[in-house]
Amino acid sequence: MSRAAIVPDAARVAGISLMLMIALGSGVALAGRSAEQSAKAPPQAPKLPARAQPIRHDFTLTGPMVQGGAIIGAAPTGTTALTLDGALVPMSDDGRFLIAFDRDAPPTAMLVATMPGGMVTRALVIAPRAWNIERLDTLPRFAQPTEEFNRRRPQELAAINAARSVNAISNGWRQRFQWPVIGRLSGMFGAQRIYKNGEAGSYHSGTDVARPTGTPVVAPADGVVILAADSPFTLEGNLLMLDHGMGLNSSFLHLSRIDVHVGEHITQGEQIGAVGMTGRATGPHLHWSLKWRDRRIDPLLIAGPMPAAR
Structure with a gap:
């Protein structure tokens, strides 16, 4: 092989070596920048898509x-x-809602959800209950009302x-209710x-709890004060009412005092008043009643069995 043939091969080798050195140098520089960037900003975990709400094709009802x-329910999506x-x-x-059944509710009701594609219906069967009926066959239904009662009562009913x-x-x-006393x-x-x-x-529109006068009364659930009597009503005495939302409200009767004011937002367990015997009461007790729209509800079914006294 001649010298002329060898020289070009050597040049090519030198050129390849130079190219490798440039490439390696660039690689080192890039690696250095990557390490520097990693130290400054560690890689973030990939974001997961938000969990979609389950699609409901029918009603869910609890209560x-x-x-x-x-009953608290959820309507179809x-x-x-x-x-x-x-x-x-x-x-x-x-999509959640509240419905209730009066003491004398008929045996069936119809729940209907209207949707863009049509309607979903649910026929409800309301079980009857046996009520405590007391017969006083020798007494008239109404005692003769006093003149003061006739004068004051219309204004009291209007306020309620x-x-x-x-x-x-x-x-x-939405909450699980607790007993106010x-x-x-x-x-x-x-x-x-x-x-x-x-x-x-x-x-009897509510449940009575016998306790001494002055026993604290607390809110059974969150609510807004919608009535706080300035003076005792003829029947209810010192009357306090809380709105729990969705048309559900509580009334507390015969209080010895009221500790909150109209418009206040009250949290569950907060003291709102004290047991008394104001109004038409024969002894100190709390009368607690619940109403959804024009339907009266049994507090025992909402708050559960009365806990043992401490």
């Missing part, structure tokens, strides 16, 4: 489907309007109805007296 009971026996039922943003017309914003309806149950929801000539008196 006792009986007279005096209340995409529901634009919800009705119970033809009356509109409000829904929260997540006005309070119940308020639609306060509260999520108390712990004690002996002295009067049960739904009890009723039958008087002379078979005339029926109004049934």
Whole structure:
């Protein structure tokens, strides 16, 4: 092989070596920058997509489907309007709602969800209950009202109805209710007296808890004060009312004092007043009643069995 043939090969080798050195140098520089960047900003974990809400094709209902009971439900996904026996039922943003059945509710009800593609219906069967009925066949139904009662009562009823017309914003309806006071149950929801000539008196609209005057009363769930009597009403005495949202409200009767004011947002367990015997009461006790729209609810079904006194 001639020298002329060898020289070009050597040049090519030198050129390749130079190219390798440049490439290696660039690699080192890039590796150095990568290490520097890693030290300054560690790699982030990939973001996972937000978990989608489950699609509901039917209603979900939780609670006792009986007279005096209340149910929390969720409407099918995409529901634009919800009705119970033809009356509109409000829904929260997540499609949840509250419905209730009066003490004398009929045996069936119809729940209807309207959607862009049609309707979903659910026939509800409301179980009957046996109520404590007391017969007083020798007594007239009504005692003669006093002139003062006749004068004051219309204004009191107007104040109560006005309070119940308020639609306060509260999520108390979603909570598990607690008893506002712990004690002996002295009067049960739904009890009723039958008087002379078979005339029926109004049934007992709430639950009575016997406790000494001054015993603290707490909020059974979050709510907004919608009525706090300035002076005792003729029947209810010092009356306090809380709106728990979605048309559900509590009333506390015969209080010895009221510790909150109209418009206050109250949290569950917060003291709101004290047991007393103001108004028409024969002894110190708390009368607690619950109402959803025009339907009265049994507090025992909402708060559960009375806990043992401490």
